[in-house]
Amino acid sequence: MADIHLTRVLLWAVARGELPPSLITQIGMQHLMSLCHTCRRELTAFQKERTATASPDYDRVFRLLPALLEEQVPHLEREERGATRDLQDLLALSRDERSRRVERARNRFRSATLVRLLVGESRKAIHTSPDEAFHLAELARTVAHRNPQMSGSFDLVALASAQMANACRVAGDTRLAEEHFGHARYLISHHGVTDNDVLARVDYLEGSLRMDQRQFVAAEELLSRSAMLYRLASESIEMARVLVTLGGLYFFQGDLARAIATTTAALKGLGRGYEPRLYLCARYNLARYLTEEGLFREASDMLAVDDELYKEFPEAWTQLRLIWLRGKIALGQGDVEAAERAFLTARDGFIVEGNGYDAAMVAIEDLALLYLREGRTADVKRLAEEILPILEAQDIHREAAAALVLFQQAAREEQLTVKVVGEYVRYLREARTDPSLRFRQREVS
Numbered sequence: 001m002a003d004i005h006l007t008r009v010l011l012w013a014v015a016r017g018e019l020p021p022s023l024i025t026q027i028g029m030q031h032l033m034s035l036c037h038t039c040r041r042e043l044t045a046f047q048k049e050r051t052a053t054a055s056p057d058y059d060r061v062f063r064l065l066p067a068l069l070e071e072q073v074p075h076l077e078r079e080e081r082g083a084t085r086d087l088q089d090l091l092a093l094s095r096d097e098r099s100r101r102v103e104r105a106r107n108r109f110r111s112a113t114l115v116r117l118l119v120g121e122s123r124k125a126i127h128t129s130p131d132e133a134f135h136l137a138e139l140a141r142t143v144a145h146r147n148p149q150m151s152g153s154f155d156l157v158a159l160a161s162a163q164m165a166n167a168c169r170v171a172g173d174t175r176l177a178e179e180h181f182g183h184a185r186y187l188i189s190h191h192g193v194t195d196n197d198v199l200a201r202v203d204y205l206e207g208s209l210r211m212d213q214r215q216f217v218a219a220e221e222l223l224s225r226s227a228m229l230y231r232l233a234s235e236s237i238e239m240a241r242v243l244v245t246l247g248g249l250y251f252f253q254g255d256l257a258r259a260i261a262t263t264t265a266a267l268k269g270l271g272r273g274y275e276p277r278l279y280l281c282a283r284y285n286l287a288r289y290l291t292e293e294g295l296f297r298e299a300s301d302m303l304a305v306d307d308e309l310y311k312e313f314p315e316a317w318t319q320l321r322l323i324w325l326r327g328k329i330a331l332g333q334g335d336v337e338a339a340e341r342a343f344l345t346a347r348d349g350f351i352v353e354g355n356g357y358d359a360a361m362v363a364i365e366d367l368a369l370l371y372l373r374e375g376r377t378a379d380v381k382r383l384a385e386e387i388l389p390i391l392e393a394q395d396i397h398r399e400a401a402a403a404l405v406l407f408q409q410a411a412r413e414e415q416l417t418v419k420v421v422g423e424y425v426r427y428l429r430e431a432r433t434d435p436s437l438r439f440r441q442r443e444v445s
Contacts (some may be wrong), residue, residue: 112152205222284325
């Protein structure tokens with residue numbers, strides 16, 4: 001963060017006698033204090049580092065700080081209240097009216113705080129409504145453009161652009177995601193974007209896109225750099241969020257040891273009370289990785305410990321995945337009947353929710369393999385005939401649907417083997433984020 005670093009350098013230079021204390025007021029302490037909450041935290045933390053042997057100049061500077069802080073806090077509180085009120089007023093309007101309201105306003109809807117609040121709202125909506133998430137991020141960018149004199153305006157435009165790109169990624173529009181990430185990178189390269197939080201966020205979101213595209217080397221580089229930047233910014237929760245994603249990257253690559261180690265490291269920076277959903281996600285992922293590693297008892301113990309936590313998230317998205325994982329653990333522990341019941345419940349639940357991809361994964365990765373290993377040919381055929389509701393799900397793209405039809409035909413002709421099913425599983429995992437990927441019959445010949 002350029003401004004924060006400037007604050008630190010100035011104070012140290014005054015403390016060492018290299019600059020006169022009057023320079024601080026000449027530059028404008030009010031400007032330094034108004035940049036963001038991190039600037040205030042920087043100054044406060046720096047003040048605590050004083051020693052009894054501080055120089056006279058050092059003491060003279062910090063005798064000024066309490067008054068400056070008291071003067072600035074009311075201003076910042078007013079800005080926060082105003083931005084919160086602006087956000088509430090905008091959210092009460094339709095999408096078109098929001099944009100018109102911002103464009104017509106002379107004085108309102110121009111603060112940096114409002115930009116960040118809108119980006120925050122976009123993040124909340126990203127999985128439930130990518131369209132709404134995109135709109136809110138675009139609105140945040142519009143607000144930033146309306147006041148180019150605001151502190152860190154290019155940082156905020158880059159942040160909003162990256163959030164727009166992420167909404168496109170979640171919606172499956174890779175081309176548009178690339179376009180918006182390109183704009184964010186241009187701002188970073190040509191307009192002095194140096195805020196560590198912004199740089200870390202852009203790296204994290206673009207890393208997620210590269211991960212979807214199975215560009216694992218690029219994804220690992222971006223995610224690792226994002227985690228490092230968040231660590232430098234002392235943003236432990238955001239760093240943990242990145243590490244959870246990085247653990248998922250290692251899992252997709254088949255590196256279970258690194259997936260487990262990275263997710264365990266993420267959990268050290270998380271507490272159940274701060275980000276309960278992120279904490280639950282990390283705990284679930286770790287239990288999943290332990291299961292894939294064959295550590296069924298350890299995974300089962302984790303789910304038992306987290307039983308009350310899972311009850312706090314009763315929505316189908318969470319509960320169906322919990323049932324699915326319990327089925328995997330049961331199968332690993334030799335309880336075939338319990339595993340089958342769990343898999344059927346999870347598959348049917350995903351179909352009801354319109355989640356065709358997860359329904360297909362349960363059907364092929366778990367049920368089909370279970371039946372084949374048990375020699376239950378008739379159940380394999382029955383399973384194949386129950387593919388139709390999965391094919392009708394909106395999230396099953398054309399190429400994936402074609403692969404499921406081939407699976408159905410192979411089951412009818414009793415041509416499925418454990419190896420063949422494994423090829424279908426591999427394809428579905430890769431094609432989930434790549435609609436252009438085609439399943440080729442030669443892969444299973």
